[in-house]
Amino acid sequence: MKLKLILTIALLTLIFTNPGFSQVRVIGNQAIVTRNILDYNLLGGGARARGMGGAFIGVSDDPSAASWNPAGLTQLDKYQIGATLYFINPRWEYTTAYANSDFMNSLKQSKASISFGSVILPFKIYQKEVVGSVLYNRSSDIYDRRVYNFPGERRINNFGVYKLTDTTTTGADSVRIGDKEDEITGGLDIVNLSLGTKVYKDLSLGVGLNIYTGSYEYNSNQQIRFTWNPAFDTLITYHPFIKGTYSGANFTLGALYKYRDFRIGAIVKTPFKLQEKDDVQFLKDVIINGVTYQYPDAISSRPVFPVEYKQKWEIPLTVGFGASYRIKGLTLAGDLELRNFSKAKLHYPSRWSDPNSPDTTMDLDWNSLTQFRIGGEYVYQSKYGAIPIRAGFRNDPQVFSDLKNVNMEFVDYDPQAGAKLMNSADVISIVNQTNGSKVTGNTFSLGTGIGWSQIKLDFTFEYSRHNTKMAGTILGKSFDIAKIEKKDSRFLVNFTGFF
DSSP states (O other), X not given: OHHHHHHHHHHHHHHTTOTTSEEEEEETTEEEEEEOOSXXXXXXXXXXXXXXXTOOTTTOOSTTGGGTOGGGGGGOOSOEEEEEEEEEEEEEEEEEEETTEEEEEEEEOOEEEXXXXXXXXXXXXXXXXXXXXXXXXXXXXXXXXXXXXOOGGGOGGGOSEEEOSOOTTTOOSEEEEEEEEEEEEEEEEEEEEEEEEEEETTEEEEEEEEEEEEEEEEEEEEEEEEEETTTEEEEEEEOOEEXXXXXXXXXXXXXXXXXXXXXXXXXXXXXXXXXXXXXXXXXXXXXXXXXXXOOTTOOXXXXXXXXXXXXXXXXXXXXXXXXXXXXXXEEEEEEEEEEOGGGOEEEEESSTTOTTSOEEEEEOOOOOEEEEEEEEEEEEEETTEEEEEEEEEEEOOOSOEEEEEEEEEETTOBTTTBOOTTOTTOOEEEEEEEEEEEOEEEEEEEEEEEEOSSEXXXXXXXXXXXXXXXXXEETTEEEEEEEEEEEEEEEEEEEEEEO
């Protein structure tokens, strides 16, 4: 019975790491999970640009310009402000084959936030026209919520209530695994300060300082109840918590050249280190017959890691190229961005228990990302105002690969003495894994809006889809998640005002 319970909780631990989007490296006897809670396809903002699939390096002629190509700021000769409201509805679907049983999971969530805001400020320096921009952009959104139901005596898929046949060790009559809830919220934000100016005829250059900030919170809750005969009840509640914050800075260098109806643009984003500072705690409370008890072995609430644990993600150079062609009311555009994430590294304290110990460096074994984006916009001049029609497409490659041959075990598990599930020193560790195929995805977008002389409203719908898989063993029991499908629906509403 204890082995079965261990296998159940170990599988859930693996799944809750974010299925298909987790990576594991082993250094010595230390298994390090490099979580992919960020989307490293860092995009610029604005509903108009996103409605064109993000193909905007060779366009960049609205208040979102600095987030794509700061050289495009020179096309703006009025004071402007812009803001975007963002709605997202992510959905996960997958079926797990585990220990001769299957169970399905399908979860929908929803979230709304302000994802973008900017101010455009044209001015002169010694009779030289310069355009400045102050901009906020949520470049990577973090949101996921999952609820796993274990339906009691029905014993669906061998989860729920377990009747113990051997009560000599614990004397317990049954163990009930309660519903498990996980939620992670937050995002990576960029505050950008940019300048653009013409240097020769139709050649413009721009530079932007990107200040990275943002945070995330992870909360989880699950109850495991033991019952005895005669009636005696013990309830253990697990609620781990992580609070993480981000910081870092780099530069975006941009160029834009206009020749008649053609525009050609290029950008370079300099390498930098994204620092993540985490407060990691694993908390659990023990309630016996309705009374909460404190134990000397710290079985009640206590942190597992130092309160201020720091690590740094080494983000490599990004190079992008874009072109656009305009004829009458039609604009066609295409972008190509190259991100050399195969060179990415993680820097972390050499001793996990001491955040002040010297850093050590680990190659992350990530995939380099090559993203292409295409899109178009046609503006119809109606008697009610200018009405644009937009469409776009981009691929969304991920730094991670499918996981195969994953081997998970409990570090402190002793098959002779039985599992020490309730010992606060127990650690679940993935000790081996092999990477499979690259994880890829695609995004389609449609957009429209209406514009007048001083106000523009833009609306964009995006649909993204990713597929991945993982397989392996947990304490000798095989599992296989052959298809993990993530579908994201996004809706963006943008306001632009001219002064």
